[in-house]
Amino acid sequence: MFDTSTPTRDDLAYGDIESTDLLPEDVFSRAALMSKQFMKCHAKIMRAIEAGDLDRLCALRSQLVALRRLYGLADPVARS
Secondary structure: OOOOOOOOHHHHHOOOOOOOOOOHHHHHHHHHHHHHHHHHHHHHHHHHHHHOOHHHHHHHHHHHHHHHHHOOOOOHHHOO
């Protein structure tokens, strides 16, 4: 008989199901985390702009690019 139980986070962690078959709560929690990280970075960028701190702004740009890569978003530097 087939196992018809709902997949759990443990199933994802141990590779029992495809990682592309994310549970709805996983998708929402990932989106919430991504949004929170981008909002924090944006706030830091705005403070650096207001303070005129170019060194900090360059460092934050690198952080923003790293976040974009982490979440599989297009890299704005790589545009042709």
